[in-house]
Amino acid sequence: MDLALSGEAAAYRDQLRSWVEEHLPAQWRDVPVGSGDDAEYVRMRREWGRMLHRGGWLAPHWPTIHGGRGLGVDAQLAFLDVLVAAGAPEQMNTNGMGIFAPALMAFGTEAQQDRYLGPMLAHDDIWCQGFSEPGAGSDLGGLATRAVPDGDRFVVSGQKVWTSYALFAQRCYLMVRVTGVANGVTMVVLHMDRPGVTVRPLRNITGSSEFCEVFLDDVTVDADDVVGGIGAGWRVATYALARERSTGLAQRALQLSRELELMNAQLHRDGHDDGVLVEAFVRSRVVDSTVRRVLATVADGDEPGMLAPVAKVLWSEGHQAQLTTLVEAAGPEVTGAGGGWSDWLRALLFSRAETIYGGTSEIQRNLIAKSLGMPSDRG
Amino acid sequence: MTAPLDQLTDAQADLVARARSIAQNELRPRAAEWDRRAEFPEEQFDLLRKAGLAGLTVPVEYGGQGLGTFEACLVLEELAAGCLASAMTIQMQVNGPPRVLARIGTDRQRKDYLPRVADGSVCFSIAMTEPQAGSDGTALQTTLSPHGDGFLLTGEKCHITGALRSDAFLVFCRAPDTTGPDGIGAVLIDREVEGLAPIETEPKMGGRAIAEGIMRFTDVPVRADQVVLEPKTGSRDGARFLIRQFNPERCGNAAMSVGLARNALDDAVAYVKEREQFGRPIVEFQGLQWKIADMATAIEGARLLLWRAARTDVEGFPGIRETAMAKLAANEAAVMVTSEALQLLGHKGYLTRYPMERYVRDAFGLGIGGGTTAVLRNMIAGEVTGVRVSQRKS
Numbered sequence: 123m124d125l126a127l128s129g130e131a132a133a134y135r136d137q138l139r140s141w142v143e144e145h146l147p148a149q150w151r152d153v154p155v156g157s158g159d160d161a162e163y164v165r166m167r168r169e170w171g172r173m174l175h176r177g178g179w180l181a182p183h184w185p186t187i188h189g190g191r192g193l194g195v196d197a198q199l200a201f202l203d204v205l206v207a208a209g210a211p212e213q214m215n216t217n218g219m220g221i222f223a224p225a226l227m228a229f230g231t232e233a234q235q236d237r238y239l240g241p242m243l244a245h246d247d248i249w250c251q252g253f254s255e256p257g258a259g260s261d262l263g264g265l266a267t268r269a270v271p272d273g274d275r276f277v278v279s280g281q282k283v284w285t286s287y288a289l290f291a292q293r294c295y296l297m298v299r300v301t302g303v304a305n306g307v308t309m310v311v312l313h314m315d316r317p318g319v320t321v322r323p324l325r326n327i328t329g330s331s332e333f334c335e336v337f338l339d340d341v342t343v344d345a346d347d348v349v350g351g352i353g354a355g356w357r358v359a360t361y362a363l364a365r366e367r368s369t370g371l372a373q374r375a376l377q378l379s380r381e382l383e384l385m386n387a388q389l390h391r392d393g394h395d396d397g398v399l400v401e402a403f404v405r406s407r408v409v410d411s412t413v414r415r416v417l418a419t420v421a422d423g424d425e426p427g428m429l430a431p432v433a434k435v436l437w438s439e440g441h442q443a444q445l446t447t448l449v450e451a452a453g454p455e456v457t458g459a460g461g462g463w464s465d466w467l468r469a470l471l472f473s474r475a476e477t478i479y480g481g482t483s484e485i486q487r488n489l490i491a492k493s494l495g496m497p498s499d500r501g
Numbered sequence: 502m503t504a505p506l507d508q509l510t511d512a513q514a515d516l517v518a519r520a521r522s523i524a525q526n527e528l529r530p531r532a533a534e535w536d537r538r539a540e541f542p543e544e545q546f547d548l549l550r551k552a553g554l555a556g557l558t559v560p561v562e563y564g565g566q567g568l569g570t571f572e573a574c575l576v577l578e579e580l581a582a583g584c585l586a587s588a589m590t591i592q593m594q595v596n597g598p599p600r601v602l603a604r605i606g607t608d609r610q611r612k613d614y615l616p617r618v619a620d621g622s623v624c625f626s627i628a629m630t631e632p633q634a635g636s637d638g639t640a641l642q643t644t645l646s647p648h649g650d651g652f653l654l655t656g657e658k659c660h661i662t663g664a665l666r667s668d669a670f671l672v673f674c675r676a677p678d679t680t681g682p683d684g685i686g687a688v689l690i691d692r693e694v695e696g697l698a699p700i701e702t703e704p705k706m707g708g709r710a711i712a713e714g715i716m717r718f719t720d721v722p723v724r725a726d727q728v729v730l731e732p733k734t735g736s737r738d739g740a741r742f743l744i745r746q747f748n749p750e751r752c753g754n755a756a757m758s759v760g761l762a763r764n765a766l767d768d769a770v771a772y773v774k775e776r777e778q779f780g781r782p783i784v785e786f787q788g789l790q791w792k793i794a795d796m797a798t799a800i801e802g803a804r805l806l807l808w809r810a811a812r813t814d815v816e817g818f819p820g821i822r823e824t825a826m827a828k829l830a831a832n833e834a835a836v837m838v839t840s841e842a843l844q845l846l847g848h849k850g851y852l853t854r855y856p857m858e859r860y861v862r863d864a865f866g867l868g869i870g871g872g873t874t875a876v877l878r879n880m881i882a883g884e885v886t887g888v889r890v891s892q893r894k895s
Contacts, residue, residue, distance in 0.1 A: 259847050261778035284848045326851050327843075327858035333851070398875070446836070449865060453636045453873045467706050474840065474861060478847050484788055 127196050131182075134193060135200035138179050145173060152209035152384060153467045155208035155344045160323075160330050164214060164248075164290045171213030171245035180243055181219060186494030188227070188239040195421035198369070199414065206376045217286060218242045220370035221293045225362040225460040226310075229350035238293065238311065246454065252296035252312060252336060253359065254284040260485050262297070267338060269298040269308065276300065276310065276343045280334065284479065288314070288321045288334035291411070296343075297359055300352050300399045307355035311347040318342075328471045366480045367430035369420060374476075375437040378406040385448050385466070398451040402444035411434045428493035438476035439483060448471065506808055511609035515574060518569075522582025523552060532584035535710040536859050541666040542710050545587040549580070550621025555594045558749075560603055563615035570596070570749050570819050571811040572754035578804075581760030582767075585863045586710035588757050592822045593663055594618055596753035598671035599627040600686070601746050603796075604817045606729055610689065614669065626667035628658040628690075628716055629743075633695070635660070636876045637742050638673075639682045643725065645674040645732050652728070654688065654696075654721040662870065664700050664714025668692050672718070673743060676732035682836035685739035686732030688723050696721035707862035747871060748810075748824040749817065754871045755807045755824075755831035761867065762800050762831075762838035765860045772849070778826070783845075792841050799834035806830045829877040832868035839864040 128134065147197045150166055174180045175189075182197035184190025190195065205212075213219075219242060226235055241247040258264040267280025278298055288294070291314050300306035312319070318341035323331030350358040382403055389399070416426045426433075449470055452463060477483040492498065509517065527548055535542040549555060558573050560564020566572075573595040580588035599618045602610050617623035636641040645657025654674060661670070669691050676684035690697070698717040705713060730739050770793060773784040783789055806832075810823035839860040843850035850857040868874050883889035 256846065257777075259778065260783075261780075264778065325853040327853065327861065329853075333848070395875075442840075450868060450874055453869060453875070470708070470865070471858075471862065474843055474858075475851050477844055478851060482847060483844065484786075487788065 127200055128194060130193055131197040131200050134182055134191065134197050135204055137446045138201065138204045139208075141177055141179065141301050142204055142210060145177070146170075146208055146210050150211055152380075153211050155212070155463045155472060160289075162330065163330075164287060167211050167214035168245050168248065168290075170211055171215055174213055175244050180213065180221075184223070184239075184243075185227075188235060189243045195369075195417055199372075199417050202373045202376055206210045206373065206380050207260065209380060212373055213245070214248055214287075214290075214375070214393075215242055215245055216370065217251055218247070218293070218295075220372075221251065221362050221366040224247055224365045224369075225295075226349060228361060229309075229354065229358045231346075233346065234311070234349060236371050242293075247292040247400050248287065248290055249283050249293045249295065250288045250291035250314075250334075251286060251338075252282045252294045255281060256283055259284070260482055263307070263356070265297055265299060265307065266405075267296070267298045267308075269310065269343065271300065271302065274345045276345065276348075278310075278312070278338050278341045279339050282338070283296050283324075283333075283335050285321075285334045285336050286332055286479070289323050289331070289335050293337070295349070295362070297355055298343075303352060305353050305356075308352050308360075309349040309355040309358040310343045311349065312341065312343055316341050316343075326472060328468050364426060364430055367426075367434045367486070369417060371434060371437060371480065372417060374441075375409050375433060378409055378437065378441060379403075381441075381469075382406055382444060385444070388463075388466070389448070389451060392452070394451055394453070398447055399444065402440070402447055405436070405440045405443070409433070409440050412436055428490055430479070431489040431493075434480060435483055435486045435490075438473075441476055442470075506805060506812075510576070513572060516572060517575050519552070520554070520579035521582075522727045523548065524579045524581075524587075526529050528580065528583035528587045532586065533856060533859065535538060535584065535586045539704065539709040539712070540591060541663070541712070542584070542586050545584065546590040546621070546624075546814070549587065549591055554580075555621035556590075556619030557595045558603075559615050559619040563603075563611060564619035565615070567813075570752050570814040570817075571808065573749070574752050574807060574811045577756035578760035578763070581757035582764040583613045583731035585708060585757060585761055588760065589662070589708060589711040589872055590624075592750070592753045592757065593625050593627070593667070594621070596749040597627050598669070599669060599815050600691075600749050601729060602689075604746075605742070607726065609726055610729065610735050614689070620756060623668045624662045624663065625665055626661050626670050626714075628661050628664070628670045628672040630660045631657060632659055636873055638743065639685065641673055641675060641685070643672065643674040643718065644677055645686065645688060645728075646677050648722070651725050652688070652723040654690070654718045654723050656718050658716040658718075659713070660870075661700075661714045661716055662708075663711050664716060665702055665712045670716070671729065672716075674732060674740075675739075676734045679732070682740035683736045684732045684734045684736065685743055686728065686730040687743075689727045689729055690718075690721065690723070693809035694721055705866070707859075707864070709862075744821065745818045748819045748821065749814075751824050751828045751871050752807060752811050752819055754867055755803065755810070755828045758828075758835035758864070759800060761805050761806060761863055762796070762803070762835045762859055765839040765842040765857065765864075766793070766796050766800060768857060768860075769796070772846050789845065792845065796838045796841055799830075799837055803827065803831040803834040821880065825872070825877045825880045825884070828872065829881065831872055832864075832874050832877075835864040835867055 182191040182193045183195050186192045269276040269278045294312040296310050296312040300308045318339040319339040322335045324333050415428045419426045556565035557568050561567035631641050673687050674682050696719045700714040702712040702714050776783050797819045807827040808890050810819050810827040813820040843857050849855050
């Protein structure tokens with residue numbers, strides 16, 4: 123299966139390519155994911171998102187009513203290909219646009235779509251994901267954050283962890299358990315500036331604080347910010363997570379090949395044997411093809427099914443493997459983190475998160491097994 | 502009857518128990534602090550020095566315990582399971598330049614340095630790597646030129662483990678106008694010497710408390726009695742010795758890798774037994790059990806290879822083939838086990854609030870220092886096939 127570009131998508135791609143060449147600042151090219159000072163990194167990605175939005179380039183596959191171009195998913199693939207080839211950073215709002223927006227379009231009310239999608243696209247609102255909790259990581263069904271109905275609102279209390287860029291976010295799509303109802307798992311929109319929201323950054327292996335803890339103490343959520351209805355949270359979340367594992371991670375997955383070109387150049391420049399990356403090149407082509415298959419499936423209006431977790435596992439584990447190979451091939455000079463190697467070391471450390479976030483590799487394998495019809499080990 | 506490979510004598514078992522007690526009670530509680538401060542763990546070294554561990558392999562007649570590579574590895578595994586940085590303070594003393602002095606140093610050099618190594622009043626580093634001579638060690642360019650009754654040393658060394666703290670250095674160098682494996686030798690240089698620029702360092706990913714230094718020598722005067730192995734034009738003895746003298750250090754590196762991996766596995770096992778998801782401890786999931794099994798097997802396998810290598814210690818230097826295999830297996834076990842352990846801990850593994858991310862950072866450095874896994878593979882292949890191919894471009 124392949125995703126051939128329509129004439130419209132091809133024209134969009136050509137125009138975007140010219141625009142990127144003209145507008146993407148040189149210092150923003152090939153900046154590794156998660157690199158540098160957190161605030162500065164976020165500022166760059168947010169500004170890049172705003173520039174793309176002002177140019178009318180973001181989300182070409184979204185309906186025009188929500189600020190897109192009304193093109194097919196093939197145009198979104200063209201968007202990713204152009205940005206990856208140029209070494210452009212991800213725009214800041216991938217979490218909102220890539221994961222939650224499709225769920226909002228599928229399950230949200232018209233009013234919710236009008237209220238949130240525009241500012242999301244414009245990068246006025248940065249979104250974070252409030253799913254994981256200290257006691258509910260892989261077992262998301264074990265979430266304990268409570269939402270107590272109180273007239274035309276809910277009062278929410280609990281704790282979320284592993285919340286990317288919560289420190290910089292204005293909105294959060296939040297999984298809660300509504301009390302007093304059976305199967306009360308519900309998705310709501312949380313306004314991060316409400317009283318009772320406390321965000322605490324967590325320093326991680328790279329030294330940065332992308333992931334945060336979010337403490338919720340009697341925070342008010344408006345009843346009209348429930349997405350998909352009370353008790354529909356699991357359905358909305360599953361839909362959103364499937365997008366995270368497929369289209370949401372597509373740019374990073376397609377980036378493997380670009381990254382390998384840069385690795386190859388660095389090894390060659392420093393006189394190392396660049397043949398060690400051959401296996402990684404082969405693997406990157408497999409990842410590339412799988413991601414394109416996922417996008418083609420979505421373009422046909424089908425659910426990606428097993429392909430999404432397959433793509434996630436191939437990409438995340440492949441990325442770790444190619445970075446490990448690079449560092450081992452580079453030898454002693456890499457340990458001092460000088461000579462242009464520090465970015466790769468950081469990427470190597472950052473990649474350790476990639477087999478954890480968006481569903482661990484273990485959970486992805488469970489999903490693959492389930493798709494294959496294998497029995498659950500829950501008995 | 503030959504003793505089983507994994508059997509220890511009573512004295513060795515006592516040594517392990519002593520090292521383990523220090524590591525778990527004294528070193529482990531402060532390991533994160535030294536990593537965060539990125540400073541030489543002076544208090545830890547003092548503790549180990551007073552426990553007599555700095556002089557573990559120094560011959561008895563110079564005040565040490567006269568033990569060998571095997572005992573040094575037993576101790577280093579235990580220390581690294583508590584705090585890698587603290588283990589590294591001992592590694593250079595028990596497996597580094599003092600072993601060379603004991604083996605080929607002059608009487609004066611031994612008397613001058615070894616008692617001070619034994620009581621921990623002098624710390625050594627080995628200065629071998631250069632900007633253009635890392636994995637390709639015989640490409641070194643630091644030159645020892647005759648000058649009057651002695652010599653002048655000129656050149657640059659980098660990635661010198663412990664350089665900021667060490668009092669003395671075994672510096673590998675070459676005779677003028679020689680290249681490749683010809684004309685390589687080594688000299689002893691004290692820290693306070695004319696012509697040695699202030700030692701620089703740069704932040705690194707793992708083993709942060711033991712900084713790596715950049716050393717620049719400009720016409721440093723070297724007396725004849727500081728020469729350990731004189732570089733001679735047309736002789737490859739120095740290069741041969743250079744390769745062998747790394748073997749105790751490589752065994753020590755493997756031991757620290759095993760200790761680090763063991764520590765990560767222990768933490769991961771404790772976590773999967775405690776952590777509950779889907780209504781039960783996650784240790785009950787078969788997929789995770791298989792991970793644990795693979796991790797434990799990698800550690801045990803690496804340790805057995807290491808013990809075999811350490812027991813091939815002849816005149817202070819274990820065999821090349823056995824050592825290379827042991828270090829390769831241990832380094833790869835450390836990277837695999839710490840990475841999988843981080844994965845088992847999930848979010849907690851990734852945060853600096855918990856030690857697992859430090860183990861991952863530390864593991865990568867062990868696989869690079871003292872011979873990369875890539876170079877070790879070349880060496881092993883050369884030993885196995887008998888075909889040793891120069892990787893140098895002709």
